[in-house]
Amino acid sequence: MTHSETILPDLPDSEQIRELRFHLRSLQQDLAASIARLELCLPLPAMEPATAWRLRETVATATAAIEHDARHHVQRALDLVSVVSGGADHAPLEVEPAVMPSLTAPVDPVSGATRDQLERALGDALAALARAQAIIVEIAATQGDDAATLRARVSIAAETLWRVAWPAAQRCLALAQVLHHAADPAAASDEARADELATPLREVAIDAARSLSSCPRCGAPLAAEDRTFDGSYCESCRTRFFQLEPRTG
Ligand SMILES: [Zn+2]
Numbered sequence: 001m002t003h004s005e006t007i008l009p010d011l012p013d014s015e016q017i018r019e020l021r022f023h024l025r026s027l028q029q030d031l032a033a034s035i036a037r038l039e040l041c042l043p044l045p046a047m048e049p050a051t052a053w054r055l056r057e058t059v060a061t062a063t064a065a066i067e068h069d070a071r072h073h074v075q076r077a078l079d080l081v082s083v084v085s086g087g088a089d090h091a092p093l094e095v096e097p098a099v100m101p102s103l104t105a106p107v108d109p110v111s112g113a114t115r116d117q118l119e120r121a122l123g124d125a126l127a128a129l130a131r132a133q134a135i136i137v138e139i140a141a142t143q144g145d146d147a148a149t150l151r152a153r154v155s156i157a158a159e160t161l162w163r164v165a166w167p168a169a170q171r172c173l174a175l176a177q178v179l180h181h182a183a184d185p186a187a188a189s190d191e192a193r194a195d196e197l198a199t200p201l202r203e204v205a206i207d208a209a210r211s212l213s214s215c216p217r218c219g220a221p222l223a224a225e226d227r228t229f230d231g232s233y234c235e236s237c238r239t240r241f242f243q244l245e246p247r248t249g
Helices: 015-040 049-084 113-140 147-183 185-198
Strands: 202-206 231-234 239-243
Touching: 015 049, 015 113, 015 147, 049 113, 049 147, 113 147, 147 185
Parallel strands: 202 239
Antiparallel strands: 231 239
């Protein structure tokens, strides 16, 4: 090493420890960036179309980063810390597909209640991120070569990100979207139209689904922008064509 290691300085320089350091470093950087982003949102700006859009974009960027940290970096850190601390099995953190909190009460963007809810949700998200950040910073600075002491703390950081910070950030995003739509009704109806257009009415398995030059159903021309990852999408009749699985054996 050409520089002195600052993350887990006393642990051996094995491949797994290097990867663990990488994830801890990424978490420190990402959490600091997400905190800075969400802090920029407070106090909430006046809801003009442009400011409401920027607010929503800022919250969306932070929410995506928090999800990445919760799904990837902290999970991987937990795997690695379990391996290096003696290989004992750990139960992987349950990843539920639908953590998205629903907005419990009907939101009325005009009354100011939605702003209050968003301010509270931003406060919740920031508090959870600060807790996770403090734990990660403390883990990274741990001295001594006993990796087993790290596991419980990495697990708490993972739980905090997954169960508290991410749901709070999703709630912020849902509320920011409500406020943006209230501030910019034209953008809201454009989005609703685009969503509707992008929602297939039917799905059809077909050979060569990614190279169709016209829609087999309605005849509309299909071009490069109509390709999806596994086929093509016809906006005219809202049909999704997807590739048949190649036959094996
Ligand atoms: Zn069609």
